[in-house]
Amino acid sequence: MIPNFECILDRDVAQEIIEQSVEVITQDGILFRQGQRGDCLYFVKWGEVTLTMLAGEKEIRLRAGKGSLLGIAALFGNQPHSMTAKTIWDAEIFSIGPRAFTGLLNRDLRIKENVLQVLAGEVRAIRRAFSQLI
Numbered sequence: 024m025i026p027n028f029e030c031i032l033d034r035d036v037a038q039e040i041i042e043q044s045v046e047v048i049t050q051d052g053i054l055f056r057q058g059q060r061g062d063c064l065y066f067v068k069w070g071e072v073t074l075t076m077l078a079g080e081k082e083i084r085l086r087a088g089k090g091s092l093l094g095i096a097a098l099f100g101n102q103p104h105s106m107t108a109k110t111i112w113d114a115e116i117f118s119i120g121p122r123a124f125t126g127l128l129n130r131d132l133r134i135k136e137n138v139l140q141v142l143a144g145e146v147r148a149i150r151r152a153f154s155q156l157i
Contacts, residue, residue: 047065051109051111054094055094055104055107056107057075057077057103058104059097060102060104061098061102062121063098064092064093065117065119066090066116066117067087067089067091068115069089070089070111070115071087072110072111072116073086073108073109074086074093074106074108075107076152078153083153084152085106085148087108094108095141095145
């Protein structure tokens, strides 16, 4: 399971993310595909998302649940997504545009630190998944 962004944010900031977002409700839908350019972030209000990475002939799967923030590396690295994100069941997910998210980052140093914690947690989760393939 990837780190939960909501648990490292205070409730007011999480609510602000939701208020600045466009609501997207998906039913077994694809949020983004591996190799696609990132144009927004996704905040999982409720539900669960499977993140899948194809590595040669093998497949790595991670889960992201309530409070997860997805797509950070693709958006800020201006790189394609390294995974495909698909909802498992019905989910309520908010898309967050880069300007709105940059505004949140610039508002409080703690948010920048929290985003780095999420990215570091994703790297650790992917490393664990890779080590299980070997």
